[in-house]
Amino acid sequence: MRDTADVTIIGGGPIGLFGLYCAGLYRLRARLIERLDRLGGQLEHLYPEKPIYDVGGFPMIRGRELVERLKQQAFQYPAEIVTGVTATALSQGDDAYLVETDQGTFSSRAVVITAGIGEFLPRRFGQPEIDQYEGRGLYYVVDHLSDFDGQRVLVVGGGDSAADWAMAIADRAAHVTMIHRRDTFQCHPDSLIKLQQHPRVRLLTNRAIHRVLGEDAVNAVELQTPDGRVLPEPLAVDRVIVAIGLIPGTDIFRQWGLDFEGHEIRVATDMSTNRPGVFAAGDIVTYPGKVKLIAAGFGEVATAVESARRYLEALLRTKIPR
Numbered sequence: 559m560r561d562t563a564d565v566t567i568i569g570g571g572p573i574g575l576f577g578l579y580c581a582g583l584y585r586l587r588a589r590l591i592e593r594l595d596r597l598g599g600q601l602e603h604l605y606p607e608k609p610i611y612d613v614g615g616f617p618m619i620r621g622r623e624l625v626e627r628l629k630q631q632a633f634q635y636p637a638e639i640v641t642g643v644t645a646t647a648l649s650q651g652d653d654a655y656l657v658e659t660d661q662g663t664f665s666s667r668a669v670v671i672t673a674g675i676g677e678f679l680p681r682r683f684g685q686p687e688i689d690q691y692e693g694r695g696l697y698y699v700v701d702h703l704s705d706f707d708g709q710r711v712l713v714v715g716g717g718d719s720a721a722d723w724a725m726a727i728a729d730r731a732a733h734v735t736m737i738h739r740r741d742t743f744q745c746h747p748d749s750l751i752k753l754q755q756h757p758r759v760r761l762l763t764n765r766a767i768h769r770v771l772g773e774d775a776v777n778a779v780e781l782q783t784p785d786g787r788v789l790p791e792p793l794a795v796d797r798v799i800v801a802i803g804l805i806p807g808t809d810i811f812r813q814w815g816l817d818f819e820g821h822e823i824r825v826a827t828d829m830s831t832n833r834p835g836v837f838a839a840g841d842i843v844t845y846p847g848k849v850k851l852i853a854a855g856f857g858e859v860a861t862a863v864e865s866a867r868r869y870l871e872a873l874l875r876t877k878i879p880r
């Protein structure tokens with residue numbers, strides 16, 4: 559087993575990376591465990607090229623660039639970075655926690671969980687006749703915006719991710735149609751206004767995909783209304799982006815003795831969980847008023863690391879008689 563760290567951060571997404579920086583500020587002996595080979599979480603793996611507009615100080619920054627800056631900021635201080643390792647369990651050792659992983663056990667006095675949505679599982683239609691087009695014009699994950707240059711694109715979904723994709727490709731696609739099965743879009747009002755005003759974007763409510771057409775690749779889509787009526791004219795499109803949500807994959811943490819509410823860990827205002835010395839921040843937490851945004855997660859993890867520092871100080875006071 560390796561040396562005992564002061565704090566082990568579980569999950570190397572944007573919030574874990576900023577947490578690592580915060581731990582460096584306090585000169586804590588920090589360790590970061592990330593299950594994938596590359597750091598950066600959803601930004602790196604789900605939307606490296608998508609513009610982000612709502613992180614303070616950056617009018618616009620792309621996902622991967624924000625990750626690079628976070629790494630630059632975090633790596634100013636020495637820390638143990640362990641990638642390609644999944645944390646699986648948490649037990650109590652003699653004087654520290656034992657973080658068990660698929661590649662051994664790591665000892666740590668405090669733990670900060672920033673594991674986001676766990677695994678990245680885009681919600682799929684689950685209909686083989688539609689899903690078979692993935693890789694042939696249908697996208698659940700967009701790696702390269704250039705795939706949409708000059709193309710006729712359909713974006714499926716009514717939330718922020720769908721609106722973000724529509725905005726990200728609107729200037730480069732031939733045209734973009736965004737459909738939502740409900741009668742209103744749920745994205746930010748600002749995105750909606752910008753999309754409504756964009757000359758190459760068309761927004762349609764009460765529409766869903768009935769069938770994808772095309773021999774080798776997507777070349778049209780049949781749409782239907784909520785009552786199942788199929789529209790007579792198929793929509794000619796070359797690309798379909800499906801942004802109907804992500805499936806939370808945080809079940810691994812359910813065995814850790816933590817209070818869960820739905821798929822998230824319940825935290826107090828100091829980001830403490832129900833286990834002393836275990837804190838959490840970012841997409842994996844819930845509390846009244848929680849919003850799943852990078853900006854919110856940054857504040858939470860700054861609080862979580864400060865709480866961990868106080869916890870470590872208190873631990874020391876109880877161990878060293880003055």
Ligand SMILES: Cc1cc2nc3c(=O)[nH]c(=O)nc-3n(C[C@H](O)[C@H](O)[C@H](O)COP(=O)(O)OP(=O)(O)OC[C@H]3O[C@@H](n4cnc5c(N)ncnc54)[C@H](O)[C@@H]3O)c2cc1C
Binds near residue numbers: 574597601646677
């Ligand atoms: C398409 C899309 C667009 C978005 N656009 C925006 C936007 O414009 N602005 C905005 O503020 N937010 C946006 N978001 C949301 C934003 O990406 C999340 O709020 C943010 O990524 C949360 O960061 P996190 O570090 O908490 O979690 P994540 O980014 O999910 O990172 C968690 C990390 O923990 C790792 N991990 C999970 N389980 C384990 C384990 N057991 N052991 C070790 N490591 C583990 C994961 O592999 C991952 O790397 C968007 C999301 C999507 C999907």
